[in-house]
Amino acid sequence: MSGRIHLSPPDVGQLEESYLIRALRSGWVAPTGPEVDAFEQELAARTGTTHAVAVNSGTAGLHLALLAIGAGPGDVVIVPTLTFVATANAVRYTGAEPVFVDCEPETGNLDVTLLADLLDRLGAAGERVVAVLPVDLFGTCADYTALAPLCAAAGVPLIEDAAEALGATHQGRPAGSFGQVGVLSFNGNKIITTSGGGMLVSDDADLLARCRYLSTQARQPVIHYEHTEVGYNYRLSNLLAALGRAQLRRLDGMIARRRLLRDRYAKLFAAFPGVRLLGDGDPGTNCWLTAIVVDPEQTGWPAAELAEHLARSDIETRPVWKPMHRQPAFAGARAALTGTADRLFARGLVLPSGSALTEPQVERVFGAVEGFVHQR
Template identity: 70%
Template structure:
């Protein structure tokens, strides 16, 4: 009998989400917007300490609207980490602006702040306008905002924090999603909480929030007839999906705890293995969204790819870290400042199953497979 596949980070939903969805359906609010959307926005803003929140149908939509409102467009540059998911760079291209990719800190995978400083200085010397910097909180750990925010402020460039992977994380006691002029969350099916598909933009700027909300609802003017003076987007979140999000948010801390427990099991398995480290290990604000190991094959005697193949044969899903944006064919020719750090992480990193929905038997199966692989080496 074929074993059931253990996936990387599947949705973790149960009876509470069912209750919330049923209540939303019975209320009659089944179209986009409604009381659950309003409440979900308030819940998340309160948790993160932000003044305003605008729920959208994806994190990508929130990035797009945030960039537009910050002035991204033709003849503007937006600085993006090269180690990120494609959506971060795609949203820049949607606006007509040009992404400029910056390499990562090899220890954390987050943007290299020293390199960012050099790039901002270079662009300033060249007289080029930078609309925004988008730091990405990689794999559930915040970027180094103590250094990054002053660098961007000195350059007069706003920060749009991409916290898509980091809800529940923190940096020096400040919540992920509360940094910068605005921030973005994702509630995609693989994220730490999900609304099936969805996202949110958060800010303390009332004018920015109002503009984003306006653009997300087809830029419809507040008149009885349908009148538009701007091009808008159908980007708002469904009331039913917001109900799922409200239930998920109640369970967030417990889900983080389960991911933390799994991270500790992995740390124990690899503790005495030469040439293997956990990416970003020791960050006290980690939300443990995904556990990534980095393997030096010369020291370990095996590669990340070999472990991936071994686990795949046992129906356990793994994945390399994100392919750097400057290596993506679609971004060929885009400017980049690289040190090789992201390329090395792409070559040597491996993401392990990290979902909070994994039961004890599944956890034991994954850990046993890893331990068996290590014993065979």
């Protein structure tokens, strides 16, 4: 055994190095520059949208999107309870209230039936719902075939949290292209990385112009520094955009590598009743992270025991996201629940899925997993 195996380490190499060196030698070291412009154009093309704004994190992108659609104190934003905390935090940044919705068991994505009922109840109570903010969990798109017309009929903007889903599709349409605006993340563990970074993508030019303005300290277009409202320093560095451009060139290969790992996990666990892959069977997933769901009544062992076994071999795993309605920071928040997210948190386990995993590392992971399940 040599070294810890992580869930999704950055997958970078000589191409990324060459792009970074070129950008550094160009003299464009400060934020903005030609690499940022090109990265925005390339990401818009990849997601099938017409406009993009690069920012320094996916969280910043969510914050800007919510501000641009007018979220503020007294408003409600509907958020899946099964997500990373950034989705809910961005709502709080605006002063609006996140109201959480449970998920469907097959994918962990937002339960559309619950959402429909919640929209009716909030509307009947006279509350102003300014956005629905679905999340494409672990790289599998939410059910936009049902979500988009539901939000449109209710007159509520849809903001797609596609932070985990670059390269994924739903019914052949790219993640990030659904709703009024989509938000991507390029954090160090994402399917492509700019070290830290994010992107807003949309066909709404005015909305993204507003996001760009707010991301650059809301500076007025005059020769001196003039500010008529509060803005934010959310720009992406030109150097990091260069890294992102190199990563984007390799995206399809990295997805293919992750899909091979996911397929191998699927074949392994198919022989053991009581274990399934979360989101299994969706051909549009980017396979960012592979998560299994364990029914201990069938397997005779809980997911936590497999995690402990792998930890002894210095192999990283983690439970699926702890639901937002269980987070101390959101204690007392309103939520429409069925118990599904709680069950997935108790029974789900995310396994090493990164495209940078070497063949010896892959064999080490699968050897450890196979050893555990066969012993059990």
